[in-house]
Amino acid sequence: MVKRVGSMRFTAYSMAVATVPAVVQFFVFEPLSALDLPGKVWLYVILLATFTTVLPLFIQAEALRRIGAAEFALIGALGPVSVAITSALGLDERFTAIQALGGVLVIFACCWFP
Numbered sequence: 001m002v003k004r005v006g007s008m009r010f011t012a013y014s015m016a017v018a019t020v021p022a023v024v025q026f027f028v029f030e031p032l033s034a035l036d037l038p039g040k041v042w043l044y045v046i047l048l049a050t051f052t053t054v055l056p057l058f059i060q061a062e063a064l065r066r067i068g069a070a071e072f073a074l075i076g077a078l079g080p081v082s083v084a085i086t087s088a089l090g091l092d093e094r095f096t097a098i099q100a101l102g103g104v105l106v107i108f109a110c111c112w113f114p
Contacts, residue, residue, distance in 0.1 A: 007061040015057060081106050 002010045026034075037045075064072045081103040088095035 007065040008058060011057050011061040015054070077106055077109070 005013070060072075063075075067075075084095060084099050084103060087093040
């Protein structure tokens with residue numbers, strides 16, 4: 001399907017389809033008055049959605065198109081390892097020996113069994 005419609009269009013379709021259940025759930029469980037928020041909050045919502053959801057998904061789709069699925073999967077496997085390390089360094093979260101061992105196994109698998 002991605003090859004037929006293109007990665008960007010597929011990403012746009014996927015996000016649109018995924019949005020529908022979220023919107024339906026909101027309107028089922030929340031009153032319309034829940035949307036009555038200050039303009040500054042709406043600005044933050046738009047910025048947050050754009051820079052943490054929409055742009056990263058389109059960037060991932062383009063990376064997948066450019067470097068291919070195998071390489072993209074290898075890079076994606078390193079994501080959780082980097083999050084654990086940066087959380088320990090930047091947020092002072094616990095980093096256990098089990099996490100370190102898991103990270104080493106992921107990196108080993110990515111380097112030795114591509």
